[in-house]
Amino acid sequence: MSEQLYDQFRRLSPKVTGGLIRMRSDTFRDSAVPAKYKILSALAIVVATKCEPCINGYTKMAYEAGTTEDELVEFLNVAITESGCPGEQWAMKSLQVFKDLEGGKNIEADICCKEEPVN
DSSP: OOHHHHHHHHHHSHHHHHHHHHHHHHHTSOSSSOHHHHHHHHHHHHHHHTOHHHHHHHHHHHHHTTOOHHHHHHHHHHHHHHHOHHHHHHHHHHHHHHHHHHTTOOOOOOOSSOOOOOO
């Protein structure tokens, strides 16, 4: 998704797009459940629903939240269990992004709604 198009859409629909951003910021904070497990749960959902930009974005968020490879794989196993054989192919995309991040590769993560800094 182009940055310019997203910015234009956000100006045209500030309440909805802004609401989604605020919802994500509030949801993925540490609370009763640590943020990284919420991110991993979201990752399992987007793997099952096959959203590649979201897979990249949530994998990067999980990596940045300190997720280990073992934790990632356990949540990817949940996604595979709930989505069958196609889920395995999408889970491997997440694992590849994670390995790329571990190797120092810069991953452009373009999830559906951009995260605003949490104050």
